[in-house]
Amino acid sequence: MSTMDLMLVAALAAALGSVLLGRGSTRLVRALPPRLAVPAMTLAAVLLAACTVGTLLLVAAGYALGWGPIAAFGGIRPDQLHARLPIPGALAAAAGAAAVLLLLRLGFRAVHLTVAAVRSARYCRRLPGRARLVFVPGDDAVAVSGRPGRVMVGRGLYRRLDPVQRRALIAHERSHLVRRHHAYLQATELAIALNPLLTPVGAAVRFAVERWADEDAVQRIGDRTEVAMAIATAAVRAARPAPAGAAGAALAAARSHTVGRVQVLLADPTPSRPLGPVAAALALALVLLLTATGALDLHHAVEAAQPAAH
Numbered sequence: 001m002s003t004m005d006l007m008l009v010a011a012l013a014a015a016l017g018s019v020l021l022g023r024g025s026t027r028l029v030r031a032l033p034p035r036l037a038v039p040a041m042t043l044a045a046v047l048l049a050a051c052t053v054g055t056l057l058l059v060a061a062g063y064a065l066g067w068g069p070i071a072a073f074g075g076i077r078p079d080q081l082h083a084r085l086p087i088p089g090a091l092a093a094a095a096g097a098a099a100v101l102l103l104l105r106l107g108f109r110a111v112h113l114t115v116a117a118v119r120s121a122r123y124c125r126r127l128p129g130r131a132r133l134v135f136v137p138g139d140d141a142v143a144v145s146g147r148p149g150r151v152m153v154g155r156g157l158y159r160r161l162d163p164v165q166r167r168a169l170i171a172h173e174r175s176h177l178v179r180r181h182h183a184y185l186q187a188t189e190l191a192i193a194l195n196p197l198l199t200p201v202g203a204a205v206r207f208a209v210e211r212w213a214d215e216d217a218v219q220r221i222g223d224r225t226e227v228a229m230a231i232a233t234a235a236v237r238a239a240r241p242a243p244a245g246a247a248g249a250a251l252a253a254a255r256s257h258t259v260g261r262v263q264v265l266l267a268d269p270t271p272s273r274p275l276g277p278v279a280a281a282l283a284l285a286l287v288l289l290l291t292a293t294g295a296l297d298l299h300h301a302v303e304a305a306q307p308a309a310h
């Protein structure tokens, strides 16, 4: 396979892998325990996003390095590079423009997430007292990320739960802070900004994060039904939006995938079905291998077109 063919195959494999990960993300996160599903899915999304943009940049660079001023600066003979890497100018321009656009999206998203994190930290500092747990007016329970993060529980909701359900709710919210669930969600959002083909992964990771916190609550109180009851009650009560200052980086107890989570909690704990995740991991490894080989081949092609370097 020529270097150019390899680059194009790598770019297509990264794009196809992203589409397949998006389409299969709901089933994949349900096939693993949530404590594994969250980091695995987040890592897969980040790597696929990087490979997608990386392969686009390789195609653009393969052409740009043979372009007049750049070639002269690098001591590259354009005819030799083009002979080994005959990338059409239009294809390189399209790949470069797509890569720039996606990197700009990443930049905007990163700024947005940083502003939300700063607002959230400021909101945490303004909450009364110093304890992690803060009671506030209202009917919601929210984990707000910050340094340190805080758990806000609405007094209205708290009054409607029995003592075991109260412990379950607080354990769920504490889990979000202790396990740094906000960071996984932010990393997934950045991956999606870099590669919109991964958009469905966002909902899957959000579901898995909530499941992880639910399972931590079960571990804490030892009763799946009570945790399900606490979530269901919180879902019924949480009709109002999250507090304005905390909304950017808040994880509410029952705003996300409540029915699915209650169903899983009330069913028997399902054994993990690793076949899908293993196939996904192998496909991801193939995309990584193709991208790395494409980069290495480009490096060799440039070296071969630099007579002065030999």
Ligand SMILES: [Zn+2]
Pocket: 172, 173, 176, 210, 213, 251, 252, 253, 254
């Ligand atoms: Zn939650």
